[in-house]
Amino acid sequence: MSDDNMVQPLNLPSQSFKWHTSWDKTNHSNSKITSCRNSVQGKILIADDKGFVCPRQDVLSNGCCNIDSPSTSRYSCESCHDNGCCSIYEYCISCCLQPEKRALLMKILGKASETFNILFASITDHFELCLTKCRTSSQSVQHENSYTDPKAKHCYGESPPAAQLGTS
Numbered sequence: 001m002s003d004d005n006m007v008q009p010l011n012l013p014s015q016s017f018k019w020h021t022s023w024d025k026t027n028h029s030n031s032k033i034t035s036c037r038n039s040v041q042g043k044i045l046i047a048d049d050k051g052f053v054c055p056r057q058d059v060l061s062n063g064c065c066n067i068d069s070p071s072t073s074r075y076s077c078e079s080c081h082d083n084g085c086c087s088i089y090e091y092c093i094s095c096c097l098q099p100e101k102r103a104l105l106m107k108i109l110g111k112a113s114e115t116f117n118i119l120f121a122s123i124t125d126h127f128e129l130c131l132t133k134c135r136t137s138s139q140s141v142q143h144e145n146s147y148t149d150p151k152a153k154h155c156y157g158e159s160p161p162a163a164q165l166g167t168s
Helices: 087-094 099-111 116-122 126-134
Strands: 045-047 051-056
Touching: 045 087, 051 087, 087 099, 087 126, 099 126
Parallel strands: none
Antiparallel strands: 045 051
């Protein structure tokens, strides 16, 4: 393929996958974007498909974070650990959307088991992948009812959160 942003990580010939790229950083203004998809459910924060995270009140009518707001940040890894696990879902999405995370995510997609391939087959771009990866999963819980690490329950990385010993 001639477009470097399009890959087929799941070996499905009819599926193209759109990666978020760093060129999106330039010439970005609220007037040039017609709409954004966003993480929707956050009570306090929202992450949009351009990598911005902002307080819910700073989401514009087009679904994008207001980039002119001082409380909006891009590719923020606030609340995230080195292993790619974060305590806050929206920061997990924003961090996961960093163009530099592409190699890691491609590696994860390449290792996906058949079960996960079925889930990932419906994902068409980097934003949807980050939304899916950052949701809590069975790898983030222990004993079916408690988080392995309540401070790192949203993970985009390869490894599940490490179990916390004792209580705090």
